[in-house]
Amino acid sequence: MHPRREQWKRLREVGDFRPCRPADTDLWLKQDSGSGVLTMTKTVIDPGVMASVVELACRAPSVHNSQPWHWVAEGGELRLFFEPHRVPHATDLTGREAAISCGAVLDHLVVAAAAAGWQANIARFPNPNDLDHLATVNFSPMPFITEAVRARADAIVRRRTDRLPFAVPSAFSAFEPVLRSTVDAEKATLAVLPESVRPQLAEASRLTESLRRYDSSYHAELQWWTAPFEASDGIPYSALASDSELDRVDIARKFPTGDNPDQRPEVDRDHSVIMVLSTYEDSRRAALGCGEVLSDVLLEATMAGLATCTLSHMTELEDSRNLIRGLTGGSGYPQLLIRIGEVPPSRDQPPPTPRRPLSDVLDSRDATRVGRR
Numbered sequence: 001m002h003p004r005r006e007q008w009k010r011l012r013e014v015g016d017f018r019p020c021r022p023a024d025t026d027l028w029l030k031q032d033s034g035s036g037v038l039t040m041t042k043t044v045i046d047p048g049v050m051a052s053v054v055e056l057a058c059r060a061p062s063v064h065n066s067q068p069w070h071w072v073a074e075g076g077e078l079r080l081f082f083e084p085h086r087v088p089h090a091t092d093l094t095g096r097e098a099a100i101s102c103g104a105v106l107d108h109l110v111v112a113a114a115a116a117g118w119q120a121n122i123a124r125f126p127n128p129n130d131l132d133h134l135a136t137v138n139f140s141p142m143p144f145i146t147e148a149v150r151a152r153a154d155a156i157v158r159r160r161t162d163r164l165p166f167a168v169p170s171a172f173s174a175f176e177p178v179l180r181s182t183v184d185a186e187k188a189t190l191a192v193l194p195e196s197v198r199p200q201l202a203e204a205s206r207l208t209e210s211l212r213r214y215d216s217s218y219h220a221e222l223q224w225w226t227a228p229f230e231a232s233d234g235i236p237y238s239a240l241a242s243d244s245e246l247d248r249v250d251i252a253r254k255f256p257t258g259d260n261p262d263q264r265p266e267v268d269r270d271h272s273v274i275m276v277l278s279t280y281e282d283s284r285r286a287a288l289g290c291g292e293v294l295s296d297v298l299l300e301a302t303m304a305g306l307a308t309c310t311l312s313h314m315t316e317l318e319d320s321r322n323l324i325r326g327l328t329g330g331s332g333y334p335q336l337l338i339r340i341g342e343v344p345p346s347r348d349q350p351p352p353t354p355r356r357p358l359s360d361v362l363d364s365r366d367a368t369r370v371g372r373r
C-alpha cells in the first residue's frame with residue numbers, strides 16, 4: 001500500500017478521523033474542579049489532525065507541480081499564503097495559474113477536514129493590504145461524516161494527472177448532471193465542448209506550441225520543472241507521455257518527452273470529453289475560486305472512475321485564449337481545459353507525483369516550529 005494511503009488509513013483507525021459527537025455548536029460549558037466556576041470553552045482541532053489534513057490537501061494539483069502555497073497554523077486556525085517565488089513565470093506570466101493551484105489546495109483542505117470530522121469555515125482575502133494572504137480557515141466540529149465525504153477524501157489519494165490517451169467516457173451523460181450539481185457556478189462556469197469543435201481545439205493547441213517555438217525561457221522552464229533531480233516538486237518522467245503516446249493526444253502541452261515504453265496501445269487516439277472552466281473576471285480572487293472548482297471537478301471525476309488531465313497552455317497566450325473563448329460562447333475568461341475520459345481497467349496506476357515535505361509547507365506556531373514565515 002502506498003505510504004500516504006497507509007497514513008490515511010491509520011488516521012482513520014486511531015480515531016483522529018472520528019465520527020463526531022452529535023453537536024450543533026462548538027462551544028462547551030466546562031466546570032473548574034476547584035472553584036466550581038463554569039466557563040465557556042471552544043473545541044479546537046487537534047494540531048496533529050490539522051497537520052494530517054494539510055498534508056492530504058497538499059496532494060492538490062498545481063501548475064508544473066510547483067506547489068506555490070504556504071500554510072500557517074495558529075490558535076486552531078490555518079492561514080493560506082501564495083508563494084510568489086514558486087511561480088513558473090515564463091509559463092504563468094501573471095501568477096494566475098499559481099493562484100488557481102492555491103484554490104485547488106484550499107478545496108482539497110475542505111474535503112480533507114470534512115473527512116476528519118471538521119467543517120472548514122473560510123474567509124477569503126481577509127487582509128485587503130496583503131493579497132498573498134489568500135484565506136484564513138477555522139474549523140467547527142461536524143455532527144456526522146457521510147460515506148460520500150470519506151469517498152471524496154479517498155479520491156484525493158487516487159487522483160492523478162493522466163497525459164495518455166483516454167477512451168470515451170461512456171457514462172458521461174449520467175456524470176455531467178451530478179458534476180454540475182456540485183460545482184459552485186458563482187466561482188466558475190463549466191462548458192462541455194461538443195466533439196464537432198475538436199479539430200479547432202487541436203488547431204488551437206498546435207498554434208500555442210508554434211507561437212512558443214522560439215521562446216527559450218519557456219522551454220528552459222519546462223526543462224527545469226521536468227528535470228529528474230528534484231525529489232519534492234516538478235513533474236517526474238513517469239508522469240509524462242512519450243513521443244508515440246503524444247502522437248495519439250491531439251490536445252496537450254508538449255513537455256520534454258519521457259522515455260516510458262508505449263503505454264495504453266489499445267486506445268488508438270484520445271477520445272476524451274473536453275471541459276472548459278471560465279471565470280467572470282480575470283482577478284486573483286477569480287483564479288482562487290476557479291481552482292476550488294477545478295478541485296471539485298477532478299475529485300468528482302475520480303470518484304466516478306474517470307481519468308482527468310488539466311490543460312492550461314491554450315489559455316496562456318491571448319490568441320489561443322480568444323479561440324477558446326469563441327468556442328465557449330464568447331464571454332468570460334477561459335482559465336483551464338480538462339480532458340476527461342476512461343482508461344482501461346487492467347493498467348496499473350502511475351506512481352503519485354512528489355510533494356514538498358510538510359515541514360516546508362506548514363508553519364505550526366502553536367507547538368514546535370517546523371517552517372518559515
Ligand SMILES: Cc1cc2nc3c(=O)[nH]c(=O)nc-3n(C[C@H](O)[C@H](O)[C@H](O)COP(=O)(O)O)c2cc1C
Pocket residue numbers: 059060061062063064065097098100101104159160161162163234235239253309310311312313353
Ligand atoms: C493551474 C494548473 C495548470 C496545469 N496545466 C497543465 C498543462 O497545461 N498540462 C499538463 O499536462 N498538466 C497540467 N497541470 C497538471 C499539473 O502538471 C499536475 O497537477 C502536477 O504535475 C501534479 O501532478 P498530479 O496532478 O498528478 O498530482 C496543471 C495543473 C494546474 C493546477
